[in-house]
Amino acid sequence: MADDTAFSLLKQRSIGSSRAVFRPRAPTQVPEIHAPPPRSLYIHIPFCTHKCHYCDFYSIVDTRDRQDAFVSRLVRELQAQAPFATDPLHTIFVGGGTPSLLRPDLWQKLLKAMRTHLDLSMILSGEGEFSVECNPETVTDELAAVLQEGGVNRASLGAQSFNQTHLKTLERWHNPEKVQSAIETLRAAGITRCSLDLIYAIPGQSMDEWDRDLRTALSMPIEHLSAYALTFEPGTAMTARLVRGEFTQAPDDLEADMYRHGLETLRVNGFERYEVSNHAKAGAACRHNLAYWRQDDWLAIGPSASGHFRQHRWKNTPRLDDYLNLDEDGFAPLCDHEPPDDRRELMDLLMTGIRLSEGIDAKNAIKAADSLDAADALHRAAIMCADQGWLNDATADRWTLTDEGFLFADRVAREFIGALMTD
């Protein structure tokens, strides 16, 4: 159990509405507790050339003139958090936004600061994982060389579809042919681990078209593929267009069939599912995302970045203007902070862990639930999910989803969470 005195709510600051500001103290003031140092770091780069209509990530249309100021603050925040990462980092993930939109000279500045303030020995030796999200249009020889030189060894490219009509529906602005050339550019620079993101269940998309997208992706030298069903998030342009009747959502049974088809096509091509939407060749699962889903600790910098450290969860302000106003110690204003809470920790573990093919350590989950007087309820929820055919075996050492259960992962998570709330 984390020691609350490791952190302090130092003062109240208004960020839109009044919110508590959470800041770790200097590491010398942190008492010894039974938690290893964080081994992962997330960095959020918020710039994009255009807002895709389905996107609910924090991103702003750049405005290249704000990149310099942004990177200065990012480096400052990195300096503030770096003392907590006392061991070599295992994984770094730079997401966004469009990180590949950052100017190469600013990338160099950021990468140099990372080398100065963090122990990147595992990353630089190739043992660790350093991923950067790239938009295919923005990958240049110069950028690829800078990233490789800085230790980046994995790129995640947002392809989404290779069908121009469906890219248009998504208001995703890139030429699908650029995906292949971006991978070639990255590989030529020495970044050989590549992942593609695809979206299915796009309005008007047929099964044949989904199959073509999958096969085009598989014709490329990739080791990892994320396949997401299109979701209509509140507040996005896509959802507004749906409400206006510009198109209709893909029927549930077609979406489920597309999921099954994707799974099977990827499986016969050597990609195993290790999370509901993520598939990888042997040994190529994204270790950084696994750290999230297993509820390990990670530091997080940049606007809207969310971190998890010694059972504290926090989220940086999602507004660039606010973010640029770091405090005198270099910490960013927050829009959210949740102090340690055993019940929430267990809920988070169940919610993300059940989405993994490796599933959840059932004994540990029951033990943790027992200390919350919820062991019986959690056990009953597991039995109910097994009876529905969603869980393989409620009495096994690990709770894992059946193939059908992967289509109901959110429902299973809700059952587990409900069990923890009612008892």
Ligand code: SF4
């Ligand atoms: S490029 Fe990515 S982060 Fe930027 S708007 Fe599109 S989906 Fe969102």
